Amino acid sequence: MTQTIRFPDGFLWGASTSAYQIEGSPLADGAGPSIWQRFVHTPGNIRDGDTGDIACDHYRRWEQDVELMKQIGLQAYRFSINWGRVLPQGRGAVNQAGLDFYDRLVDRLLANGIKPMVTLFHWDLPEALDNQGGWLNRDIADWFADYARVMYGKLDDRVTSWATLNEPWVVADGGYLHGTLAPGHRNRFEAPIASHNLLRAHGAAVKAYREMGGKHDIGIVVNIEPKYPATNSPADVDAAARAHAYMNAQYLDPVFLGRYPEKIKDVYGEAWPEWPAEDFELIKQPIDFVGVNYYTRSVNKDDALAYPVRATPLRQTSATYTETGWEVYARGLTDTLTWVAQRYGNPPLYITENGAAFFDPPVAEGGRINDPLRVDYYQKHLRAIHDAIEAGVDMRGYCAWSLLDNLEWAHGFSKRFGLVHVNFATQERTLKDSAYYYRELIASNGKVL
Numbered sequence: 001m002t003q004t005i006r007f008p009d010g011f012l013w014g015a016s017t018s019a020y021q022i023e024g025s026p027l028a029d030g031a032g033p034s035i036w037q038r039f040v041h042t043p044g045n046i047r048d049g050d051t052g053d054i055a056c057d058h059y060r061r062w063e064q065d066v067e068l069m070k071q072i073g074l075q076a077y078r079f080s081i082n083w084g085r086v087l088p089q090g091r092g093a094v095n096q097a098g099l100d101f102y103d104r105l106v107d108r109l110l111a112n113g114i115k116p117m118v119t120l121f122h123w124d125l126p127e128a129l130d131n132q133g134g135w136l137n138r139d140i141a142d143w144f145a146d147y148a149r150v151m152y153g154k155l156d157d158r159v160t161s162w163a164t165l166n167e168p169w170v171v172a173d174g175g176y177l178h179g180t181l182a183p184g185h186r187n188r189f190e191a192p193i194a195s196h197n198l199l200r201a202h203g204a205a206v207k208a209y210r211e212m213g214g215k216h217d218i219g220i221v222v223n224i225e226p227k228y229p230a231t232n233s234p235a236d237v238d239a240a241a242r243a244h245a246y247m248n249a250q251y252l253d254p255v256f257l258g259r260y261p262e263k264i265k266d267v268y269g270e271a272w273p274e275w276p277a278e279d280f281e282l283i284k285q286p287i288d289f290v291g292v293n294y295y296t297r298s299v300n301k302d303d304a305l306a307y308p309v310r311a312t313p314l315r316q317t318s319a320t321y322t323e324t325g326w327e328v329y330a331r332g333l334t335d336t337l338t339w340v341a342q343r344y345g346n347p348p349l350y351i352t353e354n355g356a357a358f359f360d361p362p363v364a365e366g367g368r369i370n371d372p373l374r375v376d377y378y379q380k381h382l383r384a385i386h387d388a389i390e391a392g393v394d395m396r397g398y399c400a401w402s403l404l405d406n407l408e409w410a411h412g413f414s415k416r417f418g419l420v421h422v423n424f425a426t427q428e429r430t431l432k433d434s435a436y437y438y439r440e441l442i443a444s445n446g447k448v449l
């Protein structure tokens with residue numbers, strides 16, 4: 001007999017996006033360019049030469065998109081602020097038109113009973129700050145706190161959920177070590193510095209919020225990918241531990257424990273600096289929640305040549321893989337959530353991103369888009385979350401990635417994660433079957449699982 005699944009009363013059901021991936025109009029109405037402007041217009045960086053110049057045209061179609069959220073029955077909408085739209089130079093003069101865009105969006109969400117969940121930084125660093133060293137300049141912690149204060153001042157009377165950063169690991173690993181994301185650096189000595197300054201900036205923004213008397217929730221969003229050893233050999237077990245320290249513990253340990261995992265020095269070796277003790281006092285500001293972005297797991301084999309973790313993920317022969325090459329492994333989400341709960345004192349958790357890119361069929365007669373693999377992915381992962389809740393994890397909500405098909409960074413528009421299909425030639429939106437499924441899930445608080 002299948003178990004009747006019940007999520008906690010008040011469990012929040014939402015969907016997520018990010019500014020650069022959906023807004024378009026990156027330079028409209030006084031906005032300053034982000035590092036992505038230069039990166040996407042550098043040939044070879046983005047598949048098919050796609051850019052965020054238009055993307056989902058959300059900057060102009062935002063009212064229509066709020067209607068879509070209402071149609072799906074979203075209770076929350078997680079979105080990010082384009083820092084350069086509000087502060088064109090990253091610091092100093094405020095661009096009122098940019099601030100007004102987010103002000104209107106928040107008001108419209110609230111008017112439709114949708115809770116705004118705001119992320120201050122989702123990778124689109126203002127170019128002007130990158131020209132001053134960006135995440136490599138220790139002053140960025142203050143620059144970020146000043147920007148955060150502008151947003152708190154404008155929106156904290158209505159926004160009750162703030163996240164400082166989205167996935168500092170991706171910024172450091174992709175933007176500074178492997179160069180696959182903006183600003184496109186490939187420097188093993190820069191990566192830990194950028195990563196550490198991201199965490200310092202997080203701490204400075206939380207401290208600023210508390211100092212201004214902020215009474216709502218503020219937290220951080222991290223990607224977590226559980227690392228399993230390919231065999232129980234000491235070499236593979238240690239390889240998985242290095243990979244775990246590098247992608248997972250490197251972020252929440254400083255935030256909650258005020259220190260890095262010891263294994264991180266084994267990962268970076270000579271590239272790992274010593275940090276001033278006061279940095280950890282700043283990073284370790286108490287937070288109200290952790291946003292967990294979960295997509296997949298990895299099974300790791302020891303590999304001396306695979307810098308920096310010296311571990312190689314092995315493809316699992318009997319598994320389903322998504323279009324981004326990620327194994328569908330819902331059990332990894334339960335393992336992830338129980339790990340966070342056990343290691344950091346069971347903090348309130350939101351799934352701030354979870355979803356999959358599968359090849360979607362074209363819009364069928366009657367406007368239906370049948371995406372059974374995505375429905376199956378959501379069903380499996382929500383059941384995994386429910387298992388974590390049963391195990392005592394303090395789960396507060398879930399945001400599907402993503403509301404709309406959007407610019408999947410270096411993949412361009414080739415990878416579609418949306419509950420809603422976007423025809424990028426016409427900007428027509430079409431709810432996929434997964435959106436209708438999600439609507440039922442929300443209406444029944446998960447009972448249809």
Ligand SMILES: CO[C@H](O)c1c[n+]2c([nH]1)[C@H](O)[C@@H](O)[C@H](O)[C@H]2CO
Pocket residue numbers: 018021166167170223293295353401408409417
């Ligand atoms: C390693 O990071 C996570 O796998 C991850 C996956 N994703 C993310 N992080 C980002 O937060 C989104 O902007 C991406 O669009 C989304 C889908 O790729």
